[in-house]
Amino acid sequence: MTKTCGRCRKELPRTAEFFHRKGNGFAHICKECRKIVHREHYEKNKEDYIRNKNERRDALKEEVNKLKSDPCHYCNNSYPAACMDFHHEDDNKEGSVADMVKRGSGTDSVMREILKCKLTCCLCHRIITSYGKDFLEEYLKRV
Ligand SMILES: [Zn+2]
Ligand SMILES: [Zn+2]
Secondary structure: OEEEOOOOOOEEEOOOOOOOEEOOEEOOOOHHHHHHHHHHHHHHHHHHHHHHHHHHHHHHHHHHHHHOOOOOOOOOOOOOHHHEEEEEOOOOOOOOHHHHHHHOOOHHHHHHHHHOEEEEEHHHHHHHHHHOHHHHHHHHHHO
């Protein structure tokens, strides 16, 4: 007895070697085709997953960049988003905001982290991390 596969149209022996059992009979497509269908399904899901993840990350990046349009907390200057950082003034850092955005972390956790930070221009940020906040405040008084 043979059975024609509903996908590849091959005529195969109607046995459990070629078709998965289904109820009292056999599946509609052969085992080989089942494997291929599964793989295609998996690949497609994977693509969707990656695309969704990228879209989420882009949206998050845009959200964060909007917040970066405010002036620097220390020197009060405004710069393009690329020059603005989130600085953890207190020692309560769970992660760098920039890294979290890059990783595509959840919006909630990124926003929570941002709330702990001061928006800092890259110049002030560099001075703070190199010389400390007191040095920066002294420096800003002089310029
Ligand atoms: Zn087949
Ligand atoms: Zn600044």
